[in-house]
Amino acid sequence: MSRAHPDLAPLAFLVGTWRGTGSGRYPTIEPFEYVEEAVFTPGPGKPFIAYRQRTRRAGADEPLHSESGYIRPGGPDGVELIIAQPTGIVEVHTGEIGRDEVCFRSEDVGLSPTAVEVSRVERRISVVGDTMRYRLWMAAVGQPFQVHLEAELTRV
Ligand code: HEM
Numbered sequence: 001m002s003r004a005h006p007d008l009a010p011l012a013f014l015v016g017t018w019r020g021t022g023s024g025r026y027p028t029i030e031p032f033e034y035v036e037e038a039v040f041t042p043g044p045g046k047p048f049i050a051y052r053q054r055t056r057r058a059g060a061d062e063p064l065h066s067e068s069g070y071i072r073p074g075g076p077d078g079v080e081l082i083i084a085q086p087t088g089i090v091e092v093h094t095g096e097i098g099r100d101e102v103c104f105r106s107e108d109v110g111l112s113p114t115a116v117e118v119s120r121v122e123r124r125i126s127v128v129g130d131t132m133r134y135r136l137w138m139a140a141v142g143q144p145f146q147v148h149l150e151a152e153l154t155r156v
Contacts, residue, residue: 004042007073010097011049013127014040014071020132021058022151027143033058036151038132040071048072051083071102079104081123088115093123101126117141130155 004012018038025031038053052068069083074094081093081104089111093104106121120139125132136149 003044005045005047007047008042008049010077011071011073011079011102013100014049014102014125014132015042016040016155018132018153019156020151020153022055022149024149026138026140026146026148028141032064034064034151036153038153043070051081073097088112089118091121093121095123100128120145 004015016039018040020036022034022036023031024034034055035058036053036055038051041050042048043050049071050068051071052066054066055064056062057064065085065087067083067085069081069091072080072082074080077097079095079097079102081091081095083091083093085091089109091106092108092110093106095102095104102125104123109118109121111117118138118140122137123134125134132153132155134149134151134153135147137145138148139145140148
């Protein structure tokens, strides 16, 4: 973090490479288990953290979801997140930074013409020691807002 912008100090707990496993569910799909690598990298001297993750189906050589974006400090205890997904979905979030925890709520979900319908997303990430846990909720494909993902990753 030595070259990181000072505004990133409250988000320093995210920085690093994290690997672990997660599970997903939604009323319209079969539940699934996945393996994930997530990388949070401070922009050198700039007030953002670059974020990318990729996943595979657990126990199989099958790529699942991947995404990348940026986390930006936004005002006192405020934070912004923008994410692009290869599925044609773009998320724009605002949120709050807590103690070793950050919560994001979507302000906008953008869909390319062929993307599946997603109208609302929330993401909560917490870190205790070298363990990161996150949960993701969404309202999509006509279903009410509910959990899609839960995962636990370890700093490597
Ligand atoms: C760790 C990240 C994620 C993984 C591993 C994952 C995995 C999956 C899997 C395996 C499915 C079942 C159908 C398929 O194979 O495509 C699915 C469906 C879906 N996911 Fe995810 N997903 C992830 C993140 C997201 C995110 C961030 C969003 C939206 C913000 C999202 C939205 C959806 C939607 C809308 C469906 C389709 C539901 C339907 O067609 O009925 N997923 N996901």
